[in-house]
Amino acid sequence: MKYLKIEDNRGFFLRKEEDGSQTWIEIDQICKEDLFYLLNKAISEDFEMDEFNEDILSNKAHLIIYKNLYEKFSDLLTNKTRFKDESESLYKVAIEKYSTPE
Structure with missing residues (x-):
């Protein structure tokens, strides 16, 4: 699943909303919780993102x-x-020290 994309010369990330839905948000609005969410997805799932290309990102902050x-x-x-x-x-x-034997 794609979590970072470039569209219309801007960068976007996929944000998980409180209701469980996901929304594309401009990358300059990313916060700590968003980063933790993306890190978790990168570690635990198939994580896709558009390749970085500075020629198509005209917004310098997004770049x-x-x-x-x-x-x-x-x-x-x-x-x-x-x-x-x-x-x-x-x-x-x-884990071995504090696990109970079966």
């Missing part, structure tokens, strides 16, 4: 924000398996 998000999410998606493995191994000891 800067979209470029940074695209680079960070690209890096995360490239290292997704390694990230999940490291996270699981980090908490493995605690």
Whole structure:
């Protein structure tokens, strides 16, 4: 599913609304909760985004924000398996220590 897109020379992200629906919002309106939502989706689901292209983003604020998000999410998606493995191994000891035997 696509979560970041470029349309009409502007960048957009997919925001989850309180009622569970999703809406495309201009990228300069992104907030902390939106970033957490996108990170969760990038880690747990198929995460697609339009490739960054500075020639089609005429709004300078959108260009800067979209470029940074695209680079960070690209890096995360490239290292997704390694990230999940490291996270699981980090908490493995605690999970084993506090899990009840079956």
